[in-house]
Amino acid sequence: MFKIILKILCLLVFLVDGLVLGQLCGDDSEYKCMCKQKTDEKTHFPVVIADCSGLNIDSFPAKVDQDINYLYLSVNNIEELDPKLQKVVSNDLEILDLSHNKIRSINDEFFLNIYNLRELDLSHNQITSLGDDSIFQNLNNLEKLDLSFNELKTLPNLVFMKLSKLRSLDLGYNYLGEFLTGSKDVLTETLGLNVNITSLSLNGLNISDFHNIYFEEFKGITHLSLANNALDNIPSLPYSVEYLDLSGNNFTFVSARYLNYHSLKELLLNRMPTLKEIHHYAFYNLFALEKLSITDCPNLKAFSELAFDVAPKNERLHPKYLSLARNSLLRLNESYKYFFRTMDQVDLTQNHWRCDCDILWLREFEHILYKPHEIRCFYPSEIRHRSILDLKEKDLPDCYPAVYGKKSHRILIIILVSAVLVLIGLIFYLIRYPTSWLGNKHIGPNSPYNLASTSE
Incomplete structure (x- = not known):
């Protein structure tokens, strides 16, 4: 009964708001915004x-009309936010998007x-400055x-002291690296950031190191980006x-020493030209890992067969998604077939695969490989750019002894032949020239035997 009443009330609100929207977003309005109504996924x-x-x-x-809940003003030419020019008073506005503008300054009272x-x-x-700590006070x-x-x-x-309900903060791609690493507690003591925050992004700040206890107080963070x-x-x-x-x-290597997070579900280690090695057991402690992405690392030539420890043959394993695309990998150990059996998708495209008998096992997992026809041979040069799915018996004769015999047998046959x-x-030579190989042994005019016989 309650759900029916709620639906009727929602319908009435939509009908009433429809009259208002015509005034706000109609063809005769100053801004000609696109307005619509929907049901909020959280509150319904x-x-x-x-x-x-x-x-x-x-x-x-x-x-801004009081009826507006979500206002999107992105990709415009707004340069300043000043309450003397635009006084914004709203009890209903919940989402405000001012991204991709030209805003340089924000008045503390806006x-x-x-x-x-x-x-x-x-x-x-x-934006070059946020003024003083009162900018977000209300x-x-x-x-x-x-x-x-x-x-x-x-x-x-x-500046964040009054934001007691803040759960997500993105400070990335500013010039804040030196400021944010000036002390071990700059986030909490200097900026007043709520320790209950769950998502923090500090990307592109040119930070080379964090103090060992920099994140110690943030025991509820689930989403952390330091790219x-x-x-x-x-x-x-x-x-x-859970997301990192x-x-x-x-990084030049990845080791289990630095990855001991049992709740981690998604790990991204992409775009690192310096990365050369994945240590044995590197991901051994990541019990909850579901997605691992290591891509665009041109100096990564090997992926350890023990990166996840030894794979049991009959257990369901993590992760479910693995991307090793656009590296310089030469081979992938056949032991990974036990992981692949429980995975949803694997991306191995654009590597330097050495096509020999050790790579053929991948073909049985065509159904989970991302763009399987784009997994191509790099070595040997005779079959470079050939898809591993298109390899024939004649391309790898060593792998088909029943057809071509074993390599050792073929070499012996060649030697015998x-x-x-x-x-x-x-x-043939001996038959053709029967006495030439013995030299000239006949008695001629100059033979010593001939001279001897004449003197006698």
Whole structure:
């Protein structure tokens, strides 16, 4: 009964809002935004969405209607956020997207009257400063904040102190590397970041090292991204982490010593030209691992047959997704067939595969290989660029002894045939020139025997 009443109320709200939307987003409106209504996936209540993206808007709308819940203003030409020019007062606005604009400055009071904002996206702008710590002071319900791809060098003291419900923060691709590693507790003590945060992105900050206890207080982080920095080793991380992106760093090897996270489900180690070695048992401690991606590492030529330990033949194993694409791998040990049997997808494309008898086992897993016809031979040169699925018996005769015999047998046969041919040639020579091989033994005019007989 309650569900029926809820559906009726939602329908009534939609009908009423439909009248309002015509005024806000109709052809006669100033901005001509695309407006629609939908049911929120979390609350199951109707929400009103105004999509004003890519409309060449030069300034923030002077008035945001109270009925708008989600406002998208990305890909425009907005340069500043100043309450003197655009006073924003809303109890209903929950999501505000200002990404991909030209925002340079934000007045400390601009967000003062948007009390129920849950998500704020300021990424891909030209922001150089956030003013003082009061800029987010009234955003007590904010759960997600994206400040990535700006020009920030420092952040105000305790700027995140009032954001008690913040769960996701992205500070990536700014000039904050030196500032954020100035002390071991800069996130909590200096910036006032909530220790209950679950998602943190510090990508592209040119960070070379983190203090051993840098993340110690963040015991609830599940999503951590440290990609495109200058790290030489995997830092000490919270044991709660489930998603970890370390791509684009300076690792030369991957070892179990730095990977002891039993809750980790997805690990990305892509785009590392310096990576050369995956140690034995490197992923042995990652009991929950479901997705592993190691791609675009041109100096990685081998993937240890014991990277996950010895594979039991009859157990269901992790991960379910494995990508080793665009490396320089030469071979993959046949022991991985026991892992492949329980995997959903494997990407082995664009490597330097040596096509011999040890690679043929991959063909039985065509159903899980990503673009299997793109897994091509690099060695030997005679069959370079040939797909492993298209290899014939004549391409690898050593692998088909029943057809071509064993290699040792073929070599013996060649030696015997050669010896027989040499012997036949010798016999022919002896027959053709029967006495020439003995030299000239007859008595001639100059023979000493002839002289002796004459003198007598």
